[in-house]
Amino acid sequence: MQTSHRFLIILIATVLLQGCDQRPVETMLERYSDRVANSLDSDTRLDLDIQLPLPAYPRRRERIRPVTDLRQGLIEVLNLRHCQLLNLIAERNSSLGKVMPPSRQLVYEVRLLSGLGSCRQTLQRSQTADPQLIHQVEKLYQIKKHDFEAALWNGIFTSEAMERNFSRSEPALPLNDDDGFSQSRQALLILNQVATLNSTIDAAQTEWTEPDYLDQLEPHYQALSTLRFGSRWLRSVYLITHTLEHTAGVIEARLRRRPLCFNKNATPKALIVKNVFSKYYAGELQPYMSRIDREGREWLQLNRRLLSNFNHIPPAMQRYQSQVIDADAPLWQNYIAARDRHTKAWQQLLSQCNLMPGS
Template structure:
């Protein structure tokens, strides 16, 4: 009974401390530092934390290294006549206007998809006409061939040459907040819309997407929330903390085991309390959310980079950040640090006979 009451009291105290931490403006860095410091003090083993991690994030390539060229179709008189037949001259005039020449990547995509859809309809009408004009059909087919081949390029530019995507890979934003605020869900939903657009364009006879009428909405959401930048910072903070804590646990065991007789010691029970309250109670829920939301963000980008013609610079960036096959990528270093941290704790607690009945780790 006494132990149960003590456990309840400790849980209430922990909840109160976490609530107070949230009220005084503390964030992920303070939470992770508190956890590592408590492990360090209990082990009498130095565990240094370094949260100045922005400079260690890979640099997102410059826009010129993220953009791909589109064929500039200079229309001669005969071709203009062909496009007049397809009711495309007003679209061309819009593209060649002073505003059209400085279109944002998203608006360039709108133009390319509408142009291609109308050209496709014209091509179908010409092909099914009782007496098609072979020269006119040949001209339309030639233009259609170029535009359809380059649609993935237009989508790539719309996604990765945009300023909105650039800020989602900035090194200057803070980490994800301790409590969810809806920004991750909004950003993920917006990226899913763009990913669906890329998947739609893979179809041989795709319908004109309704998203084109409100194309700026997902971009505005991405610009406003900047989940990607926050996630990168959180991932690196977790990686550093988990890896250094794991090394501290192993260093103490090599120097002098916490439980030399394979039985719980007072320090071991204190350490278990740190694990239960400060890792399982605070760090792990944050880690699980960073892992869950970040996995979805990563998967969407990997899908886009697989479906679309990524530039060489972006392929290199993918390798540095997302690649599961690269042990030095930001993602894989986090996975390795998380697993190292888990195994280090298991080794100590198993030796002390204090292994919890349920292990708290995120899924791979």
């Protein structure tokens, strides 16, 4: 009896799961395109069970930039107690410190360079400072300053959080629910602030204090890693592009045949087509597409701005940037072209029947 009861629960759960749409965006897009095809007597059908034809995000070894492997000896480290850096360096040289994630390494590099810069200025103003200590701090400061851009780059672009935002394996963004854009946007804004330190360190050396947001970085990395907005947006914009291209082709094929209406007199058939436009495009696809367009523009802009803070970008990342992130990248330009083609096709079709919205 107990076994039968357990089996019934499992069976009900299975049926419920099968009833849930596991691909709601694809279903909405296919429904729209199929309704258009049906209303225009076309048997062409849209299939969105497709692989995302985008280049893979470069592998970590292609993204990482080399930095000087700096390990201070015990006596040298003890000397740095004058700079209040002993605890910081000891933490980095510990067993856990040697496997710090990129986000924590970034914090360490910023704090170390800031601390060395402050110590350097203090020693230079002192009348009694040990010349050997001055030399040591100056040498360390110049090494870390030289490597600072690479350290910032690695802290941002070798992180798992950034990698997951360009994955090709995530589903599309949801139709109605919170899609994580707000949190992802805030994370990218913070990373842009971090990246601007690259130009700050090259400015005239005044008192450079540690940024107050360093201790708040981890939640932003976590937001990028968990929400994966970028990866889901990439799929959404490609699915929309493919749908618009396909549907525009269906409409254009109908336009090449006989007109839908003569003398701009709407027929019952034309009214069905207009109803499909109003219900499935204006009512379902257009609001989703508008959000994907608006959020995608800002997301791409923030990523472009982030990259612009660096003077050297590894070749593999340069290629990826030109294919996916840049304003003239094929991904975005294909979407714009598909959107414009789709709009023009609908305008031509509905204008034949004087059914354009607002007419």
